[in-house]
Amino acid sequence: MDGTSEGHRPGVRVYVDEVRTLRFDDGAPVTAASGIAPLGDGWLLAQDDSTHAAWLRDGAVRAVRVLPPVDGLDLFSEAAGTKRLKPDLEVACPAEVDGEPAVLLLGSGSTPQRMRGVLVRLTNGRPQVAAAELGPLYAAVAARLDLPAEHLNLEGASRHGDTVRWFNRGNLSAGVVSASVDVPLEALVDAVLGGDAASVPVGRSLAYELGEVEGVGLAVTDAIALPDGRVLLSAAAEDSPNAVDDGPVVATALALVDGDRVVDLVALPEVDGHVHKVEGLALRRFADGEAHLLAVVDDDDPDVPSTVLGLRVDLTAGRQRVKRATDV
Template sequence: MIPLSRARAARPAGPRVRGHSGRVLISVAGVRALRFDDGTPVTAASAVAPLGDGWLVAQDDSTVAAWLRGGSVAALRLLPPVEGLDRFSEQAGTKRLKPDLEVACPAEVDGEPAVLLLGSGATDRRTRGVLVRLDGGVPVVRAGELAPLYAQVAGVLEVAADQLNLEGASRHGGTVRWFNRGNLAAGVRPGSVDVPLAALVDAVLGRADAAAVPVARPRVYDLGEVAGVGLAVTDAIALPDGRLLLSAAAEDTPNAVDDGPVVASALALVDGDEVLAVGRVPEVEGRVAKVEGLALRGVADGVVHLLAVVDDDDATRPATALELHVELG
């Protein structure tokens, strides 16, 4: 567990999301600005999953992840530098080079716990998978190219390659449900496919052909909109009762690569193919908290306890980790 400073009790946020009448009540119970042990900021936090006695946080603008353990935040290399760079930005003209790791999902390698990280697929630089496991408490990292699998996912979802933006995944036993963010402004609804976890792990490790990984059960979701901007999936987790919680952002952008103004962040409760309810995430310090990564801490007395990480799309600000309490109707 990572210590989070106690936030002033935020008022639970009701949905106010056009297209849904249910309620998901969300409160922010803790906030922590994330900095590495040397003081440099963790930026563009895009995904989070448990690793050992802590949490692994992916940065979508970097080849390096943050390993949160107690009060420590250690840097963990996931991929080699790209053209000599480990960090990428639009301002520096290097955004096109970034691997854009957007998914972190619990997995196993040869029966041992691991974290599976996946690129968004939005460009040909963003089609790699990474596996992180511990050997005697020391992280071991393997990476593999998965471009043929991404092409297959785009085909199954009937999404053009330049609109593929795989930003979230939830684990369901031996299956990974992999979510395409979607963009209503471009006519692409949020969607998902199911992929066998073991086959995906083998492809990353080079034990199997990425083109041979089965892709099945395409789904699309109606998450509604806020202020005329459609909500799009940024991550997903499975709940103990089999339902899903999706994080979503209403970001006004024309495509799968460029950032845009974010008018709201939300959580959606999903059962099978049906979106049951959507609730807005409260603002933090007067700003929309663009939740891009979710991890389940537990469920107690009917309240879901989540660890969420926030990407402000601002390299000058450290990313934040939020403790969210969610009451589901």
């Protein structure tokens, strides 16, 4: 796996410093973790198979309702025949409302059920939630990417000042490359708070050539902006036929990109001999050329609790290597 640019090899290295299995305070597993962003003194995790998010703080995990039940259900799965109903919240992005921190959760977009946005903010230390249908915005994003709506799979977002870069996962087997569009954060927040979703401008698109592993194309699952303007992308090589159905994951990776140029690409270390599909990234801190990330894992198994990984990404090394540090 080699995504370095011509004439330049920054040699990204990835270390796994922490591994934690996620369970709510009542012992129920956090499942299908798909996005993570800071909220108050903790971290809000989106679950793509649920109407609840998970608020991780002070070692505890609290459930936060973000959407009403669908046909009386709060959890959805293929085994139960309810996967088509799930809101599929895949994105968790830092935002603000009236200058106060908030988290924006966004659906993947491949069906009308998945074209909703949620805003979570704190009022007197308690989560306050607003949600809205955003179908016209998703239609505009599909048009900008020159895709039919059923090929949308908007799985990640990075925050760039007043702009959200929204990433479509893509599927090389279906001829869809990973790509992004730029959307003004304030307009997006306003739409979720009841504004006109059709009026949200959809800016330039960028495409990302991430290559393939064992004949399966790597595709973006999330992104995080670095202070220098570059972006770290998480990517998975998942043998899936379309934007809805899951498939076996043969490899996962981190890509360092500058604009639409892939500067370097490095495999994510296996944990306990298992390839974990990282679906959400959050930046804890950046110092001395190292990005310290939290990464959440969705193993596409409703019986397996999601995992949060503490990743340390060294962007200064002279030669590309992957090493696993001691789990804690």
